[in-house]
Each structure stands twice: as C-alpha cells, then as structure tokens.
Amino acid sequence: MMTAQPGGRAASIPLMGHEVEPTMFELSVPGRSAAQLRTTAIPTRSLESMVPAEHLNPEPLVTADLAERDLVGHVTRLSHRQFSVDLGAYPLGSCTMKYNPKFCDSVAADPGLVSVHPGASAPMVQGWLELLVTLEERLCAITGMAAATLQPAAGAAGELTGLLLMRAYHDANGEQRRRVIIPDSAHGTNPASVTLGGYEVTTVPSNERGLVDLDALRAALGPDVAGIMLTNPNTVGLFEEQIVEIAEAVHDVGGLLYYDGANLNAILGVVRPGDMGFDIVHMNLHKTFATPHGGGGPGAGPVAVSARLARFLPGPRATRVDGRFEWVTPEASIGRMHGWHGNAMVLARALAYIEVHGAPGLERVAQHAVLNANWLRRRLADTLPAAYDRPCMHECVLTATSVKSAHGVRGLDIAKSLLDEGFHSPTVYFPLIVDEALMFEPTETESPQTLEVLAAAVESIVARAATDPESLHLAPTHTPVSRVDEARAARHLIATEDDAQR
Numbered sequence: 001m002m003t004a005q006p007g008g009r010a011a012s013i014p015l016m017g018h019e020v021e022p023t024m025f026e027l028s029v030p031g032r033s034a035a036q037l038r039t040t041a042i043p044t045r046s047l048e049s050m051v052p053a054e055h056l057n058p059e060p061l062v063t064a065d066l067a068e069r070d071l072v073g074h075v076t077r078l079s080h081r082q083f084s085v086d087l088g089a090y091p092l093g094s095c096t097m098k099y100n101p102k103f104c105d106s107v108a109a110d111p112g113l114v115s116v117h118p119g120a121s122a123p124m125v126q127g128w129l130e131l132l133v134t135l136e137e138r139l140c141a142i143t144g145m146a147a148a149t150l151q152p153a154a155g156a157a158g159e160l161t162g163l164l165l166m167r168a169y170h171d172a173n174g175e176q177r178r179r180v181i182i183p184d185s186a187h188g189t190n191p192a193s194v195t196l197g198g199y200e201v202t203t204v205p206s207n208e209r210g211l212v213d214l215d216a217l218r219a220a221l222g223p224d225v226a227g228i229m230l231t232n233p234n235t236v237g238l239f240e241e242q243i244v245e246i247a248e249a250v251h252d253v254g255g256l257l258y259y260d261g262a263n264l265n266a267i268l269g270v271v272r273p274g275d276m277g278f279d280i281v282h283m284n285l286h287k288t289f290a291t292p293h294g295g296g297g298p299g300a301g302p303v304a305v306s307a308r309l310a311r312f313l314p315g316p317r318a319t320r321v322d323g324r325f326e327w328v329t330p331e332a333s334i335g336r337m338h339g340w341h342g343n344a345m346v347l348a349r350a351l352a353y354i355e356v357h358g359a360p361g362l363e364r365v366a367q368h369a370v371l372n373a374n375w376l377r378r379r380l381a382d383t384l385p386a387a388y389d390r391p392c393m394h395e396c397v398l399t400a401t402s403v404k405s406a407h408g409v410r411g412l413d414i415a416k417s418l419l420d421e422g423f424h425s426p427t428v429y430f431p432l433i434v435d436e437a438l439m440f441e442p443t444e445t446e447s448p449q450t451l452e453v454l455a456a457a458v459e460s461i462v463a464r465a466a467t468d469p470e471s472l473h474l475a476p477t478h479t480p481v482s483r484v485d486e487a488r489a490a491r492h493l494i495a496t497e498d499d500a501q502r
C-alpha cells in the first residue's frame with residue numbers, strides 16, 4: 001500500500017502480513033479489549049436497568065474486540081493513507097484548506113472549557129460566556145458589523161440563517177419580497193440556501209472581466225428583490241471593484257446585501273464587508289480561523305449583521321449585562337439555528353487564532369494569502385494561463401483548455417496527477433463559468449519553497465501531456481485508491497458494508 005508524501009513520490013505503509021488493509025472487525029479477537037479506567041466512583045448502572053425491555057434490541061451488538069496496541073496500529077495506518085493539511089500543500093481553491101496552528105487545538109482542549117456542560121447556568125460559566133462575547137466582538141470588528149450569532153454549524157448553515165434574517169427584516173417592514181439575486185460564479189450552496197429559505201433565485205451573468213455585470217444586475221433589480229448574495233473577492237478570486245455601486249443599486253430598491261464570507265481570508269484587516277455596504281455576513285471559522293476542515297468535521301458559520309438586523313438574530317446570545325455575562329434572546333429573534341450554543345470548540349479555536357495574531361497579524365495573513373496566489377499565477381502563466389489575466393486575490397483560477405485541445409488531457413487529469421506528486425489537487429471545474437477550471441488556493445501558510453515545488457510539479461505534468469498523455473488519464477497510480485468513478489459514487493451511495501456486498 002502506498003501513501004503520498006508532500007512534494008515527493010509515494011511511500012509504502014506496512015500491511016502487517018495482510019494483502020489489503022483489514023477492517024477493525026477482521027482484526028477482532030473475542031475477549032480482547034483496551035484498558036478502561038473508571039473516571040468516577042459512581043457505580044455504573046447496566047443498560048437493562050435504565051432502558052425498558054421493549055426498547056432494547058435483542059440482537060447482540062456487533063463489536064470489534066481489539067487490544068489497544070492493535071487499535072492504535074490500525075487507526076494510525078489508516079490515517080497515513082490519507083492526505084491532510086498537516087502533511088503538505090492542499091491548494092483546494094474556495095475551500096481554504098490551510099494549516100491550523102496546534103496552539104489553537106491546545107486552547108480548545110483546555111479542561112476548563114471541555115468539562116463544562118452547555119446547559120450550565122450563566123453564573124456558573126462566566127468564562128465561557130466571556131469567550132463567546134469576545135469572539136462576537138472580534139468578528140464584528142473584523143467584518144464591520146454590529147452584532148453576530150455564533151450558532152450556525154457551517155457556512156451553508158450561516159447562509160440559511162442569513163436568508164431567514166433577510167426574510168424576518170422584510171416581514172417586519174410588511175414587505176413580501178420573493179427573489180434573491182446571485183451571480184453566475186457563485187458557490188453552489190448559495191442558490192441551495194436561497195431555495196431552502198423560501199426565495200426564488202435570479203442569476204446575473206459575469207462580464208468579460210470575471211466581475212458582476214452591473215448593467216445586468218440593474219436590469220434584474222426590482223421591488224420584489226429581497227437581496228443579493230455575493231462573495232468579495234468572488235469565486236474567480238477577483239475583487240468586485242464596483243461593489244459600492246452594486247450596494248447602492250441593491251439598497252435603492254430596498255434589498256439587502258448578503259456577504260458569503262468563505263473568502264474572508266483574502267481581506268482580513270484590509271477591508272471590511274460592512275464598509276463595502278453589506279448588511280449580513282457569514283464567516284467560515286473552519287476556513288479562516290483555524291479549525292481543521294474537510295472530511296466532515298465540525299465547522300462554525302457565525303453570521304454578523306448591521307444594527308438594523310440585530311433584533312432578529314437567533315438566540316440565546318451570550319451578552320454583556322452590567323459587567324456580567326448573561327444569555328439573552330433578541331426581541332424579534334428568528335429562533336434557534338443549533339442545539340445549545342453552536343460548535344463551541346471551533347469557536348474557542350477561532351478566538352485563540354484571532355488573539356494570537358492580533359490585528360496586524362491578521363492583516364499579514366491576508367497579504368500573504370494574496371501574495372502566494374499571485375506568485376503561483378505568474379509562475380504558471382506559460383503552463384496554465386489564468387482565466388482572467390489580472391492580479392487575483394487569495395486564489396487563482398487557471399484553465400487547462402489549451403492542454404485539452406492540444407493533447408486531450410483535461411484539468412481533471414492534471415489534478416489527479418498532482419496526487420502522485422504528493423500534493424492535494426486544486427478544485428476542478430469550479431467556478432462553472434470557466435472552461436477546464438483549476439482553482440488553486442495556496443493559502444498564506446505555504447512557504448516559497450513549497451510553492452516552487454508545487455509549480456514545478458504542475459509544469460512537469462503539463463509537459464508529460466505532450467509525450468505520454470495516457471499516463472495522465474490513468475493517474476493517480478501511487479495513492480491507496482486510484483481514480484474513482486465520481487458520478488457513480490454520487491449516484492449509488494455505498495454507506496454500509498451490506499450495500500458494498502450487493
């Protein structure tokens with residue numbers, strides 16, 4: 001079995017006498033177990049004494065009996081089959097897979113934070129509440145907003161929250177608006193959230209410079225428009241230069257501006273959505289502020305709003321009251337968006353990241369993210385040209401159109417071949433408006449040396465397209481799993497071992 005090494009070729013992982021990696025159940029030997037220490041002196045009650053018999057499953061529970069040594073060996077071997085941000089560059093555009101400082105993990109693992117029950121009353125958890133209030137204040141300062149909710153569990157959950165806030169605002173003004181405008185370069189979650197929020201999507205095209213076409217936007221506006229969802233920089237990695245005019249046009253018809261803050265990494269400490277004219281902003285803390293993201297781990301998508309929307313925020317919110325901290329629900333709250341108070345440990349990590357960087361440090365994060373993306377764009381200009389030939393922000397969208405027409409090698413082949421070179425692939429075929437798109441987001445955490453090795457790997461792959469295109473169609477060949485049929489995987493989901501055997 002092979003695994004990718006950062007910036008190099010694959011290395012093998014020992015299979016300990018097996019042909020393929022066994023499952024935990026195949027390794028199980030009845031009666032074996034890891035050591036367990038009782039953490040309290042309270043005697044444990046049996047399941048039978050707590051759960052009525054009719055609710056107990058009569059079938060014996062299938063368990064894997066493993067000694068600690070075998071269990072650790074098994075999960076460590078599996079973890080080495082996986083590429084991760086801790087291994088090397090992960091330039092997956094739009095997703096901001098940047099290195100997360102371990103310091104933030106140690107803060108989130110603090111026993112004083114971990115051992116608290118979320119249902120504890122406010123006087124018992126003043127420290128936690130202060131953490132949440134401070135985070136909210138910092139996020140408002142960063143975005144130029146008045147108040148925030150920390151409840152939403154991820155970016156898309158933040159989007160839905162934002163749209164419900166938009167609806168609550170218009171309802172309170174006695175207005176029934178039905179459309180939300182989205183540019184054609186938008187992330188797929190935007191139209192999905194609009195639909196889930198009960199609105200209709202109106203799409204506006206981008207112009208030849210990759211920016212919102214202002215004339216088309218003006219033509220789409222009307223009294224039934226609830227708002228516009230935008231990210232700036234947009235998903236092509238370009239700054240919407242006419243954002244002030246866009247804001248004025250939307251506000252003139254009574255609409256609100258929603259900022260998809262997934263690209264906040266690019267503007268931290270440099271410019272604020274609030275100053276651009278936005279009314280609602282969601283942030284992906286798991287992208288910008290240090291939580292390992294990907295693989296379905298927990299995220300956090302706080303939503304910050306301008307003063308006129310604060311009274312609709314989800315509750316309860318940790319709030320400063322006479323020098324103490326309380327849970328307070330805003331007067332016209334849209335209700336809860338999460339059980340308890342959100343993904344609390346992601347929030348703790350984010351505050352640690354913000355405090356340790358300080359304002360000047362956050363500004364440097366954005367500057368380096370933008371510098372790295374532009375360096376890569378220029379370095380690869382003769383290999384894969386940028387879709388829009390001008391300075392980008394934190395990510396650059398390149399196109400493999402010419403490689404495809406000359407050699408029949410597609411962007412997907414290049415992305416898969418990068419896995420064999422020990423790098424994670426960039427995002428492919430997004431945004432949809434760019435043909436054979438390869439979206440690289442190197443992030444600020446990669447060094448010039450790593451970027452040079454990455455660029456050289458892309459160059460050598462593209463050079464191989466002319467001499468040995470077949471090898472690129474077959475890539476990756478050095479990873480534990482080679483090319484999968486992604487369309488089939490999405491359509492025929494195999495979620496259990498039984499499904500797999502069918």
Ligand SMILES: Cc1ncc(COP(=O)(O)O)c(C=O)c1O
Nearest residue numbers: 094095154155156187189260262
């Ligand atoms: C531009 C943009 N908006 C929204 C999202 C959704 O965020 P999440 O994956 O946390 O739901 C993403 C995620 O990649 C994104 O890139």
